[in-house]
Amino acid sequence: MHSKIIAVEKFHSTILDNDRTIYIYLPSGYEQFADVRYPVLYMQDGQHTFHADERGGSWDLHLAADRLIEEKKIRPIIIVAVSHITDARISEYMHPLPGGEEVFGTKCHGEEYEQFLIQEVKPYIDEQFRTLKGPADTAVMGSSAGGLVSYNLGFRRPDIFGKVGALCPYFVRVEPTGEERWLSKRYKERPPIDIWIDVGEAEGYTVMEKHVRSAVDDMLEAGFEPGRNLWYYYVPGSGHTQKDWADRVHAPLLMFFGEIGQPVKAELAGPDRIGLSGLSARLNPIVTYDSGFVATDLNASYEIGDPSVLGVSPDGKLAPLREGTTTLTYRNGELASTLTVRVVPDLSATVNVSVHVEVPDDTPDVDILYAGIEIPKIGSNLYGGTFPVPRNMAFFFRISRGMGKDEADRDGNEVPMRFFKAKEGLALYYRVENWIDAKGDRQP
Structure with a gap:
């Protein structure tokens, strides 16, 4: 028994008045076990979900799903990879926002794309394949602008999508002048969804950690509980490519459809210097689990070698108090990791x-x-x-x-x-x- 990928070409949307290819991954055993129904993951940028092309690499999501299913770490799932249309991608992935049309010089058709997924794609999938139809068994995920539209879909339609994966979501466009323009509504409520959100350390201005972390802080203030319905990962050394997303896509799959397991490793990342004035900073306590799951601890416990030098809050924010050097130790059960930080008079931003x-x-x-x-x-x-x-x-x-x-x-x-x-x-x-x-x- 093997998994397989089906291509539905020229899938027509009456709502958007265009055609695209949709790829459907069916897990091993789908044809043999005719009475089994499956949870569904809807993916943006579907042409890169299982394959590479001249415009980008592949997430190789079928390989990650095959491995996790074979290892019995996640339930067997159906994956629906909805291709974007190159000339319409940004337009379809952007929900209307005051001034939004000025940013890219195109109309925002995110609401129509939302209707397309809910009124045209999902009914087709539910009719043609043995799916579990409720929000608890329906996930949506994407990266960059695809992460942004997935984030909006979860907050706008939790009755459809109960699980959301927003990998390095394109929340903000940074202009060459340095002006920052938000491309999404800042949601202040907590819908009944589970959300995975992340960002790479090496994405430059494309997606900045401070913007993604700001959205995470909004979710925490709205009542999301880290480690229960919210997981965040600030990924060391990671850029903005399909390979980067392929390297960590197992984590949201485990969160959505499996068990994350028990912590087996802790690593404390962060700056080795911070100024009494100037640049602010935050720690990044990373926890790896026996399933392979990995995430940043948003509610961490720390021990400070010299509390007169530096303070730190559970969310990792550093508060320099005087010049000097101290150790910071992150603890998670029996696991620990230590970082040495020096406080200097000033550190420019x-x-x-x-x-x-x-x-x-x-x-x-x-x-x-x-x-x-x-x-x-x-x-x-x-x-x-x-x-x-x-x-x-x-x-x-x-x-x-x-x-x-x-x-x-x-x-x-x-x-x-x-x-x-x-x-x-x-x-x-x-x-x-x-x-x-x-x-x-x-x-x-």
Whole structure:
């Protein structure tokens, strides 16, 4: 017995007046056990749920589900991966918000997309397959803008979607000027849903931890209970790619459809310096469970070596009191992890980072490159400048001229992602050998 994936091509929406492909994952045993009904997970950006294409990698969600089901860590599930339409993705994933149409220059059709899922996709799935139809057995999940629309679907329609996965949700657009524009309503109530929400450390300005954590704080104030109906994970070293989401998608699957198990490891991440003035900071106590589940503890217990130097609240916020150095120990039952923190007089919120990029002679003429941040052209084959960047902000990226126009090696092949974390005096010099969309290979 094996799982299988069915493609329903040209699935028509009367509400949106367009067609798209929907992929349906059926677990091992679906055809053999005809009296069994299954919970359902609805996924955004469905073309990347099980497969990669020229516009992005794959979550390989079928592989994660196969493994967890075989290990009996989750119930067998049906996964419905709803493809986006490239030119309509942002429009369909954005619910109306005052000023929202100005951000992307397009009308927000999130309400119509919501109706499409609830009135057209879900009835089709419930009719064609043996599903458990109630909200307790119906989850919705996505990443980036797909995480944003999933978040909105959960808060707006908890009667349909009782479980929500919002991976690095695109809550805020940060303009080149530094202006921050929220793209979602800030919900202040607690609907009857269970929610997984996360963000990677190295997503740069694309999705910033402070914005996601602000939404988490809203949920805590609304009465969500961490470890019961709310789980959050601030993921060290993680960027904004399908591979990053594939690496941790097992965690929300365990939360939705299985048992997370017992804690077996604790790790305390956080800054080694904090200022009496300037940059604020928070700890990130990470707990790993015997099932493989992993999350940040939002209501942690700490021991402070010298309480006269530094205070810390259960949510990890640090309160510097005087100059000095102290240890902070996170405890979770028998597990513990310790971090040493030094308090200095001042630590600026931003640092200046110098970035220069040399490109090949035949690079198409563009004014801006993306190298974690936008880099202007300053000369022949050269882009660069010095930029104020939030201290400790991390970036995981490829140098790019735009969508589908990333850097490549001499032979035109994809290159590994680059990484940097902003600190004082950081100077970066990159050389691009080729572009993925270039015709032909570079001659040696």
